[in-house]
Amino acid sequence: MIYMFCIECGSDNKQMIGEICIDCFLKDFKMIEIPENINVEICSHCNSRLEEGKWHESFIPEEEIIYRALERNIQINDLVENEEINLEIEQMKGTIADCYVEVVGEVYGVSINETHDISVRILKTVCPTCSKLQAGYYEAVIQFRADSREIKKEEYEKADEVVARTLDKQSKVDKLAYCPQIAKLKEGYDYYIGSLKTGRKVAEALKEEFGGVIKESPRLISEDKSTGKGLYRIWISIRIPEFEISDIVKYDNKIIQVTDIDKNRVVGTDIKTDKKHNIPLKNMADIKLVKKSSDIETTTIISMSPKIIQILDPSDYSAVDLERKNCFSDYNIGDEIKIIKIENYIYLIK
């Protein structure tokens, strides 16, 4: 059945939309729907914002946050054509923005103009990352230790530096790249790290700096009743070698003076043969410290032949004959020379 007159106003000379005329239709028609009050959550610590249930990190100015909130909340009716929407922030009252939305468009060929007054409230809250940080949340503990010795002050300072540098680098890719706590224990420092991923990077960086062996041990903290999955925290120990550069070690029956330690190997010189050796650090347990570099003594050459160097034993001033290896060919009588005593035997050291 086709109505020829409007059932609301009775006019019979207008464009009809179903049972009513266009004027009656447009009287209650809204081109857009938008809530009068909109809330936007912003983290007061890191400025990230909550949009559609997700936290976004990139910093954008407050005004832009308000405009985006308005845009996101506008729903345009399908009948509207050629629409133009104008958003304006009229004034800020504390954390509330009084906004004005104006829409110009066409519906059934009729140009219309409509306005809305909207309040956008900015709620300052704490995002999940910052709340984890505030609560001291951590997934990994990096235990910085030395094998059979105390860690030196300079080594702690260096370690702090390495940790800070690694966190700084990781913070660009990992929101949990932070260290809420450093426990300074007698046996070493424990660095608490927000994420396991970054915790592993920290341990690797320490290994790169000091050499040593990394070991991970997970500990079950709690169990999620609904999934049956365990929540683990990982303790990662990095054990740096007992020996240091210039110390004398024993490995594979060779007596070796250490000249370098890097993340994968120990480099040293055999003090009997003057040969260079590379020892993989994974064999660290088999490398035994024999003498610290501070045990190296200095004495004087008192006599020399092509095959023999005679030195004064500093402990009792007796003369001792030692084999003159090629590496000592340019030494002269009266020169100072370094020696190390190991198991009652004296070795010359370059």
Ligand SMILES: [Zn+2]
């Ligand atoms: Zn009508």
Ligand SMILES: [Zn+2]
């Ligand atoms: Zn935050």
